[in-house]
Amino acid sequence: MLTWLWQFVKPYKTRLTIAIVALLFTSALTLSLGQGIRLMVDEGFSAGSEQGLADALYITLFIIVLTAIGAYFRFFMVSWIGERVVADIRKKLYKHLLGLPPSFFEDNLAGEIQSRVTTDTTLLQTVIGSSFSFALRNSLTFIGGLTLMFISNIKLSLIVVAVVPVIVFPIIYFGKKVKRLSKQSQDEVASVGAWAGESLLNIKVVQAFTREDLVNQQFSNGAEAAFDVALRRIRYRAFLIALVMIMVMGAVMTMLYIGGTDVISGELSAGDLSAFVFYAIMVAGSLAAVTEVYGEVQRAAGAVERIRELLDTQTDIRSAPIQAEGKQKTADQLPLVKFNQVSFSYPSRPNQMAIKDLSLTVDEGQRIALVGPSGAGKSTLFDLLLRFRDVNTGRILIGGQDVTAMNLQDLRNLYALVPQQPVLFSANVLDNIRFGKPDATKEEVIAAAKAAYAHEFIEQLPEGYDSFLGEQGVKLSGGQKQRLAIARAILRDPKILLLDEATSALDAQSEHLVQQALDVLMKDRTTFIIAHRLATVAHVDAIAVFDHGKLVDMGTHNHLMQHSELYSRLAKLQFREHTAS
Ligand SMILES: Nc1ncnc2c1ncn2[C@@H]1O[C@H](COP(=O)(O)OP(=O)(O)O)[C@@H](O)[C@H]1O
Numbered sequence: 001m002l003t004w005l006w007q008f009v010k011p012y013k014t015r016l017t018i019a020i021v022a023l024l025f026t027s028a029l030t031l032s033l034g035q036g037i038r039l040m041v042d043e044g045f046s047a048g049s050e051q052g053l054a055d056a057l058y059i060t061l062f063i064i065v066l067t068a069i070g071a072y073f074r075f076f077m078v079s080w081i082g083e084r085v086v087a088d089i090r091k092k093l094y095k096h097l098l099g100l101p102p103s104f105f106e107d108n109l110a111g112e113i114q115s116r117v118t119t120d121t122t123l124l125q126t127v128i129g130s131s132f133s134f135a136l137r138n139s140l141t142f143i144g145g146l147t148l149m150f151i152s153n154i155k156l157s158l159i160v161v162a163v164v165p166v167i168v169f170p171i172i173y174f175g176k177k178v179k180r181l182s183k184q185s186q187d188e189v190a191s192v193g194a195w196a197g198e199s200l201l202n203i204k205v206v207q208a209f210t211r212e213d214l215v216n217q218q219f220s221n222g223a224e225a226a227f228d229v230a231l232r233r234i235r236y237r238a239f240l241i242a243l244v245m246i247m248v249m250g251a252v253m254t255m256l257y258i259g260g261t262d263v264i265s266g267e268l269s270a271g272d273l274s275a276f277v278f279y280a281i282m283v284a285g286s287l288a289a290v291t292e293v294y295g296e297v298q299r300a301a302g303a304v305e306r307i308r309e310l311l312d313t314q315t316d317i318r319s320a321p322i323q324a325e326g327k328q329k330t331a332d333q334l335p336l337v338k339f340n341q342v343s344f345s346y347p348s349r350p351n352q353m354a355i356k357d358l359s360l361t362v363d364e365g366q367r368i369a370l371v372g373p374s375g376a377g378k379s380t381l382f383d384l385l386l387r388f389r390d391v392n393t394g395r396i397l398i399g400g401q402d403v404t405a406m407n408l409q410d411l412r413n414l415y416a417l418v419p420q421q422p423v424l425f426s427a428n429v430l431d432n433i434r435f436g437k438p439d440a441t442k443e444e445v446i447a448a449a450k451a452a453y454a455h456e457f458i459e460q461l462p463e464g465y466d467s468f469l470g471e472q473g474v475k476l477s478g479g480q481k482q483r484l485a486i487a488r489a490i491l492r493d494p495k496i497l498l499l500d501e502a503t504s505a506l507d508a509q510s511e512h513l514v515q516q517a518l519d520v521l522m523k524d525r526t527t528f529i530i531a532h533r534l535a536t537v538a539h540v541d542a543i544a545v546f547d548h549g550k551l552v553d554m555g556t557h558n559h560l561m562q563h564s565e566l567y568s569r570l571a572k573l574q575f576r577e578h579t580a581s
């Protein structure tokens with residue numbers, strides 16, 4: 001764990017050195033405080049000298065001021081390193097995640113990954129930014145304090161060494177119990193919170209099914225469970241407080257009694273005894289502190305393990321390096337897109353071929369529609385084109401070049417995708433459309449919105465193009481979202497257009513508008529359109545009919561009506577639906 005962390009701390013060696021020097025400095029000074037106390041008692045109180053007391057106080061004050069200065073630098077530098085290192089790890093982790101294939105996120109819950117980026121790194125921050133320094137400081141105090149104790153009085157030291165574990169370990173034991181319970185009660189509260197969040201988010205379903213009582217009951221059960229755990233924690237905690245008081249105070253009193261008799265008999269000065277008590281308390285305290293952080297460091301080790309695992313996850317979608325300008329094959333060779341005996345199965349279902357032995361050539365500028373029952377493999381084909389997944393066998397060629405031999409960014413820059421579920425980010429309308437081309441001017445964005453027949457409704461939003469979308473933003477209808485997604489694709493001005501049921505969420509009127517927008521968009525571009533409604537693909541160049549991953553028929557609408565049983569059946573079903581409604 002330390003060697004792994006070192007690579008992140010290494011760049012900040014200077015600050016680390018300052019932190020360590022400050023740490024040694026403050027530890028030494030803290031220990032010397034004991035001598036200040038000794039002077040105060042012996043030269044001041046016992047000698048009955050005001051001057052002696054004042055001198056001792058000045059010295060002590062001087063030590064305290066130096067310690068404070070040292071502590072300032074120590075705390076600042078150590079915390080700085082902790083925050084900096086965690087920010088670096090977070091950034092590295094996020095960048096790494098962005099490069100992983102979509103399939104990774106299907107297998108790993110988003111919440112789980114998020115907690116690694118946030119909770120696990122926060123845990124690391126506590127450890128680097130405080131626990132390490134805390135542990136080191138207390139270890140030094142422990143060793144130094146113990147040494148000084150033995151130097152000043154061996155008899156008392158031996159008694160302390162025998163007694164300290166008896167006091168400290170029960171306290172640690174109960175302390176751990178309290179900690180575990182408080183973690184448990186946090187978990188309970190978190191799960192109650194998650195449940196509340198989910199039911200409030202879906203309040204319409206809860207109320208429409210009149211299940212308020214059920215949901216409420218579940219919530220109060222959770223709240224009660226959290227209370228029960230908290231109660232157990234409180235009991236331990238109360239006991240712990242009483243225990244600490246009796247044990248610690250009892251020990252100090254005993255020490256004062258034994259030491260006190262030595263002072264009375266003149267074997268020990270009162271100042272020595274005071275300094276000794278000071279050291280003994282420091283030694284016991286630092287022992288407890290070290291064992292305390294030990295558990296924290298262990299948890300951090302677990303966090304490091306999880307973060308490393310994530311950073312070590314490699315994508316199996318390999319990108320070819322960016323090719324030199326001249327060597328790059330131009331994508332205007334015909335045929336533009338060619339599937340050559342392509343087969344593919346999802347890793348989670350190796351026996352079921354999602355695409356079976358597909359050979360298909362799509363000329364540049366051709367519009368091809370993919371139709372077929374749901375589950376036929378149409379969306380999978382888009383994933384293969386975009387290289388979200390790689391084929392099992394066969395090749396996909398674009399402009400005569402195998403997609404696996406292309407640079408991923410270059411490949412994906414050829415496309416604009418209008419997905420089945422339009423995705424809007426928590427940003428304003430302008431930036432959402434601009435996602436297709438970040439350097440577009442506002443005029444270009446407006447032109448794209450107009451072409452997507454989105455301009456009119458955007459203008460009517462409370463703040464027009466500056467209206468905020470996404471979670472806490474303006475709500476849009478399905479059709480409006482889809483038109484924004486289309487505007488985004490128009491702005492991108494791609495060579496190849498991928499439309500996954502782009503008009504599925506539209507009403508008849510806006511579908512007509514969007515269809516017009518799409519016609520403009522599809523001009524001079526190779527286009528793949530996945531469509532349910534066969535009416536929307538009547539005027540494409542070719543229709544490919546898929547069933548169970550196989551390309552079963554291909555041709556124009558008229559051709560397929562006569563020659564494809566599946567196509568004519570689908571068409572008739574839709575036609576009947578149409579006339580019936
Ligand atoms: N991520 C996935 N993991 C495993 N199987 C999948 C995954 N996505 C789709 N499938 C399966 O692959 C087949 C093709 O799916 P898909 O391409 O989405 O169909 P379509 O878009 O034609 O409705 C279906 O049987 C589906 O269940």
Ligand SMILES: [Mg+2]
Nearest residue numbers: 378379380420
């Ligand atoms: Mg689909």
